[in-house]
Amino acid sequence: MKDNSDFITLKNITKYFPGTIANDHINFTLGRGEVLALFGENGAGKTTLMSILYGLYQPDEGEIFIEGKRVKIRSPHDAMKYGVGMIHQHFTLVPVHTVVENIILGTESAYLSNINIKKRVKKIKEIGKKYGLEVDPFAFVGQLPVGMQQRVEIIKALYRNAQILIMDEPTSVLTSQETEKLFHFIHDFKAKGHSVIFISHKLNEVMEIADRINVLRDGKIVGDVSRNEATESQLTKMMIGRDLMIPERNSTIFTNHKEMLKIENLTIVGDRKSKAVDDLSFNIKEGEIFGIAGVSGNGQEELAQAICGLRKVKSGHIILSDKEITNKNALSIIQQGVGYIPADRHKEGLVLDMSIEENLFLKNHSDSSFINYGFLNQNKIQQKAKTLMKNFEIKATSPTSKAMTLSGGNQQKVAVAREVNIGSKVLVAVQPTRGLDLGAIDYVHKTLLKEKKEGKAILLISTEFSEIMGLSDRIGVIYRGKLLKIISREDAKVDEIGLLMAGITEGQANEKK
């Protein structure tokens, strides 16, 4: 197990990106023969931190020590010199080259002389035997299955004598059998005194493979626990973070209300050609907030996009107050009164280079009441912007200043104001408070509750546990594209939902005991 001397030490590593701090004074250590898991939400800063260790980024502050010596890692080449190898989430292979060509790429110093391929192949085969990573050296990488490609990536690192492997979400592309094989390899590798840094946001994998777990949130390490002491609910809590203050709300009776949005046996094929949403059904009534809890990447985004006409549905139905809207285009769904607050407001929700006014108008571009003979009615647009800015307390120097000049909270208010205005029937809110300060969070929550009172059906998708618990009338827990359970708020228990988020149903939990 862990050696007394630390192999790698990171001290006060800080990395700024314009507008944000990706890593905030991070300290961590890695011992020899240790598997360390970096656990945290998407965007917590895990990959940035590892890219610094691998020399892809330079830290703005802080120091890296390897075997007690202070080092500068300026490039991946430097990193490999110190025995650090990285398996990226998206592979860095050349699909039209063979396995051996991919592996030796960049390690040969010959320019004109012939490369002795046989010798190289022999070394690759030796590595394969040593670690149980057999692969045909002359196969073309593009024709190999994904699990095999990952194996090539690993061999590539081992060929360069890596003693530390950084694996960035290595299982996200693998089947469960392939995952098992990968874990087998990690055990072997560890047994030989080497170390692994395992980046993941999947709780069960982290619990299975790691010796020690560091939890990252908002660019900071918020927990450093050994596997034996860690519990699933504790880790989930650390990852999710702060307790939220949820505004007072009236318990509403909506049993008599009519169904506003109905999802029936919905199946969506995701970008990786696998089922992102799998035979999922639920309904939302007027004046109800339906919360979907889950670790991100379990099909939430795909579900929201499908409802809003941004992603094609493979089978099943989406019904908006008795009207089928399955696979309708985004514009017609907007015009039927579905508002959508997307998770990434900068990428999907706002046009930062446009003015606040234009951003508030974003979804009215084809609304005939604002257009005369193709020309925009600027007065009316300004009027609308003024009203919305006043109603939603958007603080800005002027309605014509660019959206990028606003603070994060006010940017989100622009998106929320617009979607509330558009969504007369249904509001789909995905991570509506991500990255906001407490005041803005409170504001968004109040707005959602107000819209609920107005009788709108609200689908709240969030990884903020307390947000879901505080706002929802009913909670569905999503795992691998399936709703494992739908619980009404009164019956919801934190522990149960935490376990469900990790894919552990009641039956399985009992079995374990």
Added chain:
Amino acid sequence: MKKNNRDESITVKSELYVKVEDNNFLLNFLPVFSVLFGLLLSGLMMLLLGHNPLIVYSNMLNYAFRDIYNIADIFAKATPLILTGLAFGFAFRASLFNIGAQGQFYIGAVLAVGFALKLSSFPMVLVLFICFTMSLVGGSLWAAFIGYVKARFNANEFLVSMMLTYVAIAVMNFLLGGLLKETKGEYPQTDVIPESGWLPSLIPHTRLHWGFVLALLVALIAYLILWKTSLGYKIRMVGFNRDAARYAGINVEKIFVIVFFISGAFAGIAGFTEVNGMQHMLIEHFNPLIGAEGIGIAILGGAHPLGIVLSAFLFGALKVGGNLVVQTSRIPASIIGITEGLVILSVIFSYFIRDKLIILRSKKKLVSKERKRL
């Protein structure tokens, strides 16, 4: 846990999202400085050739503004450049690259000369109207194809628009060798078009014609489309943030086709103004750089119609003054091209510097803010 740093931990990582609220005098006048810097660089080239750049430049200025004929010629030369500049600039607003204005220009020119030759018996207004319309539609459809393959097959518009230029050149050469070949049958060129197809001159005894006014009008229309219509609003949204546009229910693919259609119309009209206003015939290897110069002018003018018009004037002046300097001294003609190139390069470089400066500044601000907090 500190809770007050939430607003800084936004999930954005892209360097594009930088606050640019503080406008700096120096940053705003960067294009002007970089034009001067480009002239300075080409001055050094002249020194290497053994010429005094001060004398060359003052001669250039003197020639360009010597008399009304030369001054008018500046604007006559600027006319097609405004149009091809608009062609690139308009598509650029949608983050699309139409580098095939040359080809669209040729298609416009071929149609203009063809109809002007065949319709000699028609009244002037009608001939001009038909030539104008045909060159516009020809350029549009030629370019719309680029937008279509981009929308349908996600083809690279850069490549397709460039390759289509070669097709257009081949079509033009084919017609100049056959259908449109002069009656003498000697050279690959057309007859001079009858005077009923000539754009009237704007100032008597100069080469400046009404096509110049047309180009200014087109620039105004481009401005109105982009900033006053709902179509332009959609185009700019697609240009700034394709994802957000899709989320807002815009058919992004349709916008691609429309943008190329309009962009091609601008380049096609340039064919009309050059044939009916300037050359009054079509010759092989006719204005071979007009598309490339349009790209430079659009970049120089910040892809804004007003900036494009002003940049085209600058290039017009360089051409008129430069040509006369070359004719009256021993300076090689290529020096004009070198000057144009260096001016554009230094402008592009200035944009790069500006972005770096802005990012650096925002980073500094963030770091100092963070220090204060700690």
